[in-house]
Amino acid sequence: MVEKGTYKLKKGLAEMLKGGVIMDVVSAEQAKIAEEAGAVAVMALERVPADIRAAGGVARMADPKIIKEIMNMVTIPVMAKARIGHFVEAQVLEALGVDYIDESEVLTPADENYHIDKNNFKVPFVCGARNLGEALRRIGEGAAMIRTKGEPGTGNIVEAVRHMRQVMGEIRILKNLPQEELMTKAKELGAPFELLQEVAQKGKLPVVNFAAGGIATPADAALMMQLGADGIFVGSGIFKSSDPKRTAKAIVEATTNYDNPEIIARVSEGLGEAMKGIEISQIAAAERMQDRGW
Amino acid sequence: MKVGVLSLQGAVEEHLDMIRRCGFEAIKVKTIEDLEKVEKLIIPGGESTTIGKLARIYNLDEVIIKKGREGMPIYGTCAGMILLAKEIQDSRQIGFNLIDIVVERNAFGRQVDSFEVDLKIEGFAGEPFRAVFIRAPYIKKIGKEVKVLAKFNGKIIMAQQKNILVSSFHPELTDDLRVHQYFLDKNL
Numbered sequence: 001m002v003e004k005g006t007y008k009l010k011k012g013l014a015e016m017l018k019g020g021v022i023m024d025v026v027s028a029e030q031a032k033i034a035e036e037a038g039a040v041a042v043m044a045l046e047r048v049p050a051d052i053r054a055a056g057g058v059a060r061m062a063d064p065k066i067i068k069e070i071m072n073m074v075t076i077p078v079m080a081k082a083r084i085g086h087f088v089e090a091q092v093l094e095a096l097g098v099d100y101i102d103e104s105e106v107l108t109p110a111d112e113n114y115h116i117d118k119n120n121f122k123v124p125f126v127c128g129a130r131n132l133g134e135a136l137r138r139i140g141e142g143a144a145m146i147r148t149k150g151e152p153g154t155g156n157i158v159e160a161v162r163h164m165r166q167v168m169g170e171i172r173i174l175k176n177l178p179q180e181e182l183m184t185k186a187k188e189l190g191a192p193f194e195l196l197q198e199v200a201q202k203g204k205l206p207v208v209n210f211a212a213g214g215i216a217t218p219a220d221a222a223l224m225m226q227l228g229a230d231g232i233f234v235g236s237g238i239f240k241s242s243d244p245k246r247t248a249k250a251i252v253e254a255t256t257n258y259d260n261p262e263i264i265a266r267v268s269e270g271l272g273e274a275m276k277g278i279e280i281s282q283i284a285a286a287e288r289m290q291d292r293g294w
Numbered sequence: 295m296k297v298g299v300l301s302l303q304g305a306v307e308e309h310l311d312m313i314r315r316c317g318f319e320a321i322k323v324k325t326i327e328d329l330e331k332v333e334k335l336i337i338p339g340g341e342s343t344t345i346g347k348l349a350r351i352y353n354l355d356e357v358i359i360k361k362g363r364e365g366m367p368i369y370g371t372c373a374g375m376i377l378l379a380k381e382i383q384d385s386r387q388i389g390f391n392l393i394d395i396v397v398e399r400n401a402f403g404r405q406v407d408s409f410e411v412d413l414k415i416e417g418f419a420g421e422p423f424r425a426v427f428i429r430a431p432y433i434k435k436i437g438k439e440v441k442v443l444a445k446f447n448g449k450i451i452m453a454q455q456k457n458i459l460v461s462s463f464h465p466e467l468t469d470d471l472r473v474h475q476y477f478l479d480k481n482l
Contacts, residue, residue, distance in 0.1 A: 076341055
C-alpha cells in the first residue's frame with residue numbers, strides 16, 4: 001500500500017537537507033541565484049526579516065503568486081512561512097504544494113495561545129525554538145524539523161548562539177539524568193514526557209535541528225555548525241549583503257567545511273560588506289521576534 | 295573493509311550508521327585524501343545540485359569518476375543516483391556518467407507526493423522492502439549493460455551496472471539492512 005504524508009517522510013526531507021543552507025528569497029530571480037549558489041532549499045517570503053523589521057505593521061504569508069513563481073523557477077525544495085497559529089495560511093500553502101511550511105515568529109502571530117496542529121497536514125512543518133522544552137512542544141504538535149529562533153533580521157548571531165547552546169546544554173544534562181528524575185524534568189521544561197524520554201535515551205533531538213536568526217557571514221554559519229546545528233537558514237544575510245551571489249556561495253562552502261578554517265578563510269576573503277546588523281539591546285522588547293510563540 | 299560516505303551535504307549519518315550495523319568501518323569522505331582510504335563509496339541523498347557543485351569545487355567528481363571506472367563499488371541513493379547517471383533529463387546538470395541511465399529529477403512530484411511503499415527487489419528473499427521515496431527521481435531509460443533490480447508502477451527505481459548500484463529510495467531511513475548488505479557483502 002502506498003502511504004503519503006507520514007511522519008517518516010516529513011522528517012526524511014529535513015534529513016536530506018542536512019549540512020546545507022536554506023536561503024530566504026523574495027522573488028524568482030533571487031531563488032535562481034540561491035539555487036546556483038548551492039542552496040539546498042529556498043524560503044519564499046514577501047520581505048526578508050530585516051525589511052519586515054524596518055517596515056513595521058503586520059507581516060503575513062507571502063502572495064501565492066510570488067510563491068508559485070519561485071516554485072516554477074527552481075528544482076530545489078521551496079518552503080514558505082505561515083503566521084503562528086494561522087492554520088488557514090498553512091492550508092493555503094499546502095494547497096499550493098510547497099515542500100515545507102515554516103510556522104514562523106518572523107511573521108506577526110495570528111494566535112497568542114495556540115500553535116498550528118501540524119499533525120493535521122500532509123506537508124511537513126519547521127518551527128523555531130529557544131530551548132529544549134519549546135522544541136519538544138513543537139515536535140509534539142507535529143513539527144518535523146526544528147530551528148533556533150535567534151533574532152531574525154538583525155545580522156547578529158548572539159541570540160542564535162544562545163538558543164543553540166541552550167538546547168544542546170539541556171540535552172547534555174538530560175542524558176545524565178536517572179529515569180526517576182525525567183518526569184519532574186518534563187514538568188519543569190513543559191515538554192511532552194515521551195519525547196523527553198526519547199531525547200534522554202538517544203542524546204539528541206528526534207528531528208533535524210537547523211540554526212536560524214542572525215547568520216550573516218561564512219564564519220557565523222560555521223560557528224553554528226560547530227555548536228551542533230544540522231544546517232543553516234540564512235534570512236537577510238545574503239540579499240542584504242553587498243555581493244549576494246558570492247556571499248551565498250561562501251556560506252554554502254563554509255557550512256560544508258565548518259571544521260576547516262583554511263577554507264572558511266578563503267571564502268571569506270574580500271566578500272565585501274556583510275549586512276549592517278543591529279545590536280540586540282537596541283531592539284525594544286515588544287519588537288523582539290523570538291518572544292513570539294510559547 | 296573501510297567504506298566511505300560522500301559528506302558534502304545530505305543524509306550522511308544515516309548511511310554511516312547502516313554501514314557500521316553491517317559490520318564495516320565507515321568514514322566520511324570530504325576530500326580526495328579521504329577517498330583514497332576507502333574501498334567502497336556511498337553517495338547519499340540530499341540536493342543533487344548542491345552536492346554536484348561542491349564536488350566540482352574540490353575536484354572530487356573527477357576522482358570519483360576515475361575510481362568508478364577502475365571498478366570501485368559505488369552506491370547512490372536518490373541524489374546519489376542522479377549524480378551517477380549518464381544523463382539528467384531536462385537539466386543542465388552533468389552526471390558522472392558511471393551508469394548508463396537517464397534519470398528524471400523529482401519525477402514523482404513535490405514533497406506532498408513523497409511516499410512509502412512495500413517493494414519487491416530482484417534477488418531479495420523474504421519480506422518485501424519498505425521503500426521511502428522523498429521527492430524522488432526515477433530512471434527513464436537504461437543501456438543494455440544495466441540490470442533492473444526493482445520497479446514501482448512500471449518505473450525503474452533500482453538498478454545496477456557492474457560495480458555501480460543506484461536506488462531512487464532511501465534504505466538508510468529504515469531499519470532494513472538488506473540493500474546495504476547487498477552492496478557491502480557482495481563482490482560487485
